[in-house]
Amino acid sequence: MNVEAPLRSRRRWLWIAVPGALVLLAVMAFAILEPIQVLPRLRIGPGYSLIDQSAAPFTSEDVRGEVVLYSFTHAECGDDCTSMETTVREVRNRLDEVDLGDVDMRFVTLTLDPANDTPEVLARQAERLGADGDEWLLATGDPDHMANVIRSGLRTWYKADDDGSISFDPALVLVDGWGVVRGEYRYQTLRPDADKIVRHLNILGDELRNAKGAASVAYEAAHFFLCYP
Secondary structure (H helix, E strand, O other): OOOHHHHHHHHHHHHHHHHHHHHOOOOOHHHHHHOOOOOOOOEEOOOOOOEEEEOOOEEHHHHOEEEEEEEEEEOOOOHHHHHHHHHHHHHHHHHHHHHOOOOEEEEEEOOOOOOOOHHHHHHHHHHHHHHOOEEEEEOOOOOHHHHHHHHHOOOEEEEEOOOOOOEEEOOOEEEEOOEEEEEEOOOOOOOOOOOHHHHHHHHHHHHHHHOOOOOHHEEEEEEEEOOOO
């Protein structure tokens, strides 16, 4: 009886099965242990053409390649915007805790009342907030265009009420240098969330620094397995 053929068959099967099992175990370990975390790629952010508090043109191309944290305000917002403003200010003051590599960080606050919030009005608002017009700027523009950017692009709800006041969904939106929305922070409890945003910025920074080369494969795997914080 020739026993060589069954032995060769078993060896071939082992050569196939063992590496396959190891790959499967590695995949399961990656999915369960999540050695790398990433922020989700939620959707493409909006393009826009606006003006800032100094009446200078400001477009989405001006922040291409930068990480941007968007927030929303209007001149008569008062206490309704205090929590967001506090969070933006704290995140900005804690940028020394964030490592984005060679990628710059920008803070952009969009008005919800572009019909009344002229650059002059925004300049006074910016002075109150400590927004320097460079790292942190306020922007306004055509009302219809602003509505499309905020409601459709950044998916933040707002509307003008019958008494002239503005109701809105307090939110911060994080967009990466490719123009992809990577985080949304809603304020159902109106509680500042700077710690979470700072942590997420560092997670994004890890991915940005490893966007090329062999390490990028692991980060794409983290997206595939939804290794989100």
